[in-house]
Every structure is written in C-alpha cells, then in structure tokens.
Amino acid sequence: MALTEQDVLAGLGKIVNEITGIPASEVTPEKSFVDDLDIDSLSMVEIAVAAQDEFGVEIPDDQLKHLKTVKDVIGFIQN
Amino acid sequence: MSTNRVRVVVTGLGATTPLGGDVASSWSALLAGRSGVRNLTADWVDLVPVRFAAEAAVDPSEVLPRPEARRLDRAEQFALIAARQAWIDAGTPKVDSERLGVVVGSGIGGITTVLSAYDTFKEKGWSRLSPFTVPMLMPNGAAGWIGLEFGATAGVHATVSACATGAESIGYGIEMIRSGRADVVVAGGTEAAIHPLNVGSFAAMRAMSTRNDEPQRASRPFDKNRDGFVLGEGSGIVVLESEEHAKARGARIYAVAAGVGYSADAHHIAQPEPTGAGIMLAMRRALANSGLAPEDVHHINAHATSTPAGDVVEASAVQQVIGTHPLITATKSMTGHLLGGAGGIESVFTILSLGERIVPATVNIDDLDDGVEVDIVRDEPRKLPQGQIAAINNSFGFGGHNVAVAFTTA
Numbered sequence: 001m002a003l004t005e006q007d008v009l010a011g012l013g014k015i016v017n018e019i020t021g022i023p024a025s026e027v028t029p030e031k032s033f034v035d036d037l038d039i040d041s042l043s044m045v046e047i048a049v050a051a052q053d054e055f056g057v058e059i060p061d062d063q064l065k066h067l068k069t070v071k072d073v074i075g076f077i078q079n
Numbered sequence: 080m081s082t083n084r085v086r087v088v089v090t091g092l093g094a095t096t097p098l099g100g101d102v103a104s105s106w107s108a109l110l111a112g113r114s115g116v117r118n119l120t121a122d123w124v125d126l127v128p129v130r131f132a133a134e135a136a137v138d139p140s141e142v143l144p145r146p147e148a149r150r151l152d153r154a155e156q157f158a159l160i161a162a163r164q165a166w167i168d169a170g171t172p173k174v175d176s177e178r179l180g181v182v183v184g185s186g187i188g189g190i191t192t193v194l195s196a197y198d199t200f201k202e203k204g205w206s207r208l209s210p211f212t213v214p215m216l217m218p219n220g221a222a223g224w225i226g227l228e229f230g231a232t233a234g235v236h237a238t239v240s241a242c243a244t245g246a247e248s249i250g251y252g253i254e255m256i257r258s259g260r261a262d263v264v265v266a267g268g269t270e271a272a273i274h275p276l277n278v279g280s281f282a283a284m285r286a287m288s289t290r291n292d293e294p295q296r297a298s299r300p301f302d303k304n305r306d307g308f309v310l311g312e313g314s315g316i317v318v319l320e321s322e323e324h325a326k327a328r329g330a331r332i333y334a335v336a337a338g339v340g341y342s343a344d345a346h347h348i349a350q351p352e353p354t355g356a357g358i359m360l361a362m363r364r365a366l367a368n369s370g371l372a373p374e375d376v377h378h379i380n381a382h383a384t385s386t387p388a389g390d391v392v393e394a395s396a397v398q399q400v401i402g403t404h405p406l407i408t409a410t411k412s413m414t415g416h417l418l419g420g421a422g423g424i425e426s427v428f429t430i431l432s433l434g435e436r437i438v439p440a441t442v443n444i445d446d447l448d449d450g451v452e453v454d455i456v457r458d459e460p461r462k463l464p465q466g467q468i469a470a471i472n473n474s475f476g477f478g479g480h481n482v483a484v485a486f487t488t489a
Binding site for chain 1: 206209
C-alpha cells in the first residue's frame, strides 16, 4: 500500500520532533532542513536512519545530501 | 605574595549531586548529615561485589529536554545542568565572548556511551551508531557543550587527572584569568561512571567498599574500619571572574579563588605515596601561590575517600604543612566519590563553608583511625571564626596527581 504524502509528513514530523525538539507542526513540505529548521548534518543522519526504520526505505548517503527540503524527503520515500 | 596579580573571585555556583539536584539542596543535606548512598537496583548488580552507589538525586534526563539529553553523555548532561545553574547564579554575566573561557573535565569521560555504543555496533552495525557518539564519548565533550551554551571563545579546555580533575580545572581557570586570557571562566568537573564495568574494575583494585549490608555507613573517611570508597556521580561547577570584572558589574562575590598548588607523586600509578610528600608539596605551593600562611587556613575539605591507604596520609600531611587548627571535613562520607566531579562539588562546598562560616560534619566516624591527629568535624557542623580566613580543597588522583585549591573569604 502506497504511503500518502500526509502519512509520510506526519511520520517525519514525529521523527524530527523526537530528535531535535522542533514541534511537528513546523515540519511542513516547503521547509528546508538546514535553512529553515536549523538542523545540522549530524541530526540529519539521525533523521534519515529513523526514517528508514519508520518507512522501510533506505536513504543512501549520496542521496541524503540532495534532500534539502521536507518535500524532497517525502518524495524520496514515496518513490 | 605578588600584589600586582589579577585577583580572581567566585561569583556563581552550580551542582547536581547524590544529595540534591542543585547547590541549595545538596548543601542543606550535607549540613543535616544525610547520606546520598543507596542500593543499586540495576539488573547487573549481582555481577559485581558492590551493590550500592551514590547515584545522582535528580536524574539529568528529567531536567534536560529530550532532544538535548539524547545527544549528550550522562556526564555531559550533569555538567551542562550544573553550568547553567552556576551561570544563572552569577547573574548571567555580560562578558565579551573572547574574554569568556571554560575549563571542565571528567576523570573517565563518556564511558557509558562507549560501552552502549559498542553494544549497538555489535548488534546492529556501524550505521546504527548515533552520529553524536564521538562528541558523547570524548572527555572534553562537557567543556565543548558548555562553551557552545555561553559562546565562550577565549578557550575551552578539559583537564584530565582522574579524581583530581575538578580541582585541577578550577586551578587552570584561576590561571587563565590571572594570565590575562579571560575575564570570566566557567570551571569544574563532572562524572557519570556508575556502570558494572567501572564498579568491577575498581573492585578488582580492591578500592571500593563492599559494605553491602550497610550502604549508608560504607563511606567512612578517617574511620578505623573504612574499607574503600563509594562511587558517586554528578557535577560541580563554579564561575570564576576577575575581581575587576565582577565589581564593575556589581556581582555578588562568594569568595576569592586565591590560588592553586599542584604536584605529582611519581611513586605508583594508583597508590598514595606513603609519606604524603606530594600532598604536602601541593599544599605548600597552594599557600605560596595564594600568599597565605598556614595559620590563615581555618578549614580543609579533605580528599579523604575512605580507602584504607589514603586518608591517614592526607591527615598527616595537613598536620605537617598547615597544623592541627583547621576544621577538616570529608564530604565524600555523604556524597560518595564523584571521581572527576569530586573537586568540582567539593570546591563548591568549601566556598559555601567560607561564606556561611560553617563546616559540615563527616559522618560514619565511629572510631577515629590511629594517626589522625587533626581536627576532624564529626557529629555536628561546626562554626568557622569571623574575620579574613582561608580554606583549602584537596583533590588527588590515580596517576599521582595532587591538587590543592585555596579560597579566602570575600
């Protein structure tokens, strides 16, 4: 069963909140992890690993560096 | 005494200890003679011969927000909590970041992180290691986080000298201000090492008390029947400041951080040198460095860990260098031994003793050991005299490190 954008967004919001303390409501598709949410590269690695566990999708390091916004990650997971 | 030197004062205190989550609760427990030692409830307790410890009264994960707590080792958590308390206590000083430094060390560093990360590595592989594993295990991690917290760019340092670490950090902080490198320094020590590997390893040295049937009576410095130290955890941090800077901003001054003396035994990697020569050298140097005479010193917070080998040597060294007049206490009888955190909390206690002119009693001395001919405060706290007086915090560590930090009344 394909995950909807809403499913992924909700899951991602929970993960970001758990790791960084940023409220899940602030994790919206157009936000950049670095520029808008002020998340550093170490925390991005944690988020990627948690997202792999949550959604069963592996995010290789060479892909991770291209995933700048929340929408980028949602798109990657859905595809 | 060099009179043209920058005077360093103490303007902030912070601590989280087995007696309380802050300075006030720890201090009132000390004065009441309460012990912070408790039975361990962890599932590993049957694997080791020691089934008690002085765990922190307030778990740091209850104080810090979860996202922050998960990227800090427990020793770093304690230090950051104590540093924030000290900073607020100092009135959140406005200081040029290039004039603000940090010196905070740990005896062992992030050992619980090392061990749990290795379990993760073996069970799940490298990719499941937290990307914060390295900053959590490095012994300078606490100093680094505190430097980030306050924006300290004058220099962030971590001294490592086992159980002398906290005192050495404060000494280094005093020197940092005196040398002109900083106006304000956040300094102290931290430790979080209550783990079966550490307990087992210290037990293998026969260094720990195994008084499992009476845990609160186990830490008994200077008592004839002492059988080893009790492991504690937590952190003590002070804000040091040049007197000029403190006065210019109208800060409350707890005490003058008058000076420090260091020495090394060069005798044995872990056993005290039996004549106390190194301890005496450190105390003599602390006096000289502070411009104090032995008769100025009215109180000593002793290192006294409750090991059979150490306490009497220290008492004899104090007697020879300072005399029999100071009121001596061993607060480890209540806090246990915080290793790298010991010099931090014990400097906080020494400063409070000077400020409030009262010395907490050492508990658990039923039968004072032969050769202890100094004035140990027992049973009830005792008052210090009025007037300008000095006190010394002694801290010694495996490796043969001896540190004596001298404070005087404000």
